[in-house]
Amino acid sequence: MPLSACIIAFNEAGRIGDCLASLSFCDEIVVVDSGSTDATAALCEAAGARVLQRPFDGFRSQKQFAVEQARHDWVLCLDADERVGPELRESILAARAGGFSGAAGYRFPRLSDYFGRFLRHGNAYPDRVLRLFDRRRGGWRGEREIHEAASVDGPVHDLRGDLIHYPYRSLEQQLAKTQRYARMMAEHEFARGKRATWTRLVLAPAWRFWRGYVLRAGFLDGWHGLVYAYVRANYVRQKAIMLWLLQNGQAVADPPRE
Structure with a gap:
């Protein structure tokens, strides 16, 4: 089952490399850049990603545009400050080997680094997010452009492993x-x-x-x-x-x- 990775980015030259490396198991990587003035676009192209330019008009709209540009119907959506952890990678590969059977989408916990320590309690974790889904059955829908969330029509299954998140530089x-x-x-x-x-x-x-x-x-x-x-x-x-x-x-x- 082919899988496309979709990323939105703006001036993420310092972090985009690790994100791309964690997606090496995907069949393609689509990056929608909103006019970066650093080396973000060049780094993505050098890593083999397909880079598209689009003016930013909202997080939800930008992510949905990226999903629509993918060549494959099953998509995995990440932000530039996120990485697929090793256990999550194995869980995704196992689900793909099974043809993503019985699910319209998958969610998994997001583990955030906070100034040198991963937060494993409180409101920060497990922070489950739906990021792997069949775009024919869902996507980044709704009118809210901030705190956007993907949704699907059909069963959503949970996967083991964390999506690693580095949200703040300072x-x-x-x-x-x-x-x-x-x-x-x-x-x-x-x-x-x-x-x-x-x-x-x-x-x-x-x-x-x-x-x-x-x-x-x-x-x-x-x-x-x-x-x-x-x-x-x-x-x-x-x-x-x-x-x-x-x-x-x-x-x-x-x-x-x-």
Whole structure:
């Protein structure tokens, strides 16, 4: 059963190589680049990937475009900061050897590195994601461009092994990324009629921290788990504040420069 790997990328020259190497078992690799100014595209082409250029208009749209450009119907979707771990690779190969029988898609846990330690507790893990699927029965659907997720019509099976994730280069990069995602989610929710309340402003961040750090044992990840829980709780706080501002007619981003 032929398998296509689909990746979206932008200025990922420092990380894309390991991602591509982990996909060597796939029959083709498609990379959709959104105008990188570093060596991302050249590195991908040198590794044998087919590189397509497309202006970025949203994570979901970009990933769905990549899936549509694949030569094969079964696709494996990764971000440039992700790698297929050895055990997951063997699980995928076993499923492919069986013709992906009885499934429209497969999901597996994602294991994230957080400043030198893999988080195995709290809200960070197992973080199961659906990334291997038959595009004839699903894809990156819906209207939400942020926190996008693939879905399929049919059975979804679980695979053993982790998708290894290296999401942040620095705390500064994480905070900037978190704030951008919070704004995008607030704008998405506001456009669809959702509104913030006093309860959401005050209690939602506290609940996110309590659920991840205490109830899901994020404390077992040491100081890494503590910092991660605080930053994720702050994301919930930022999103609620921005939604509150939007519903009160206030801007949450600088206006475009002339």
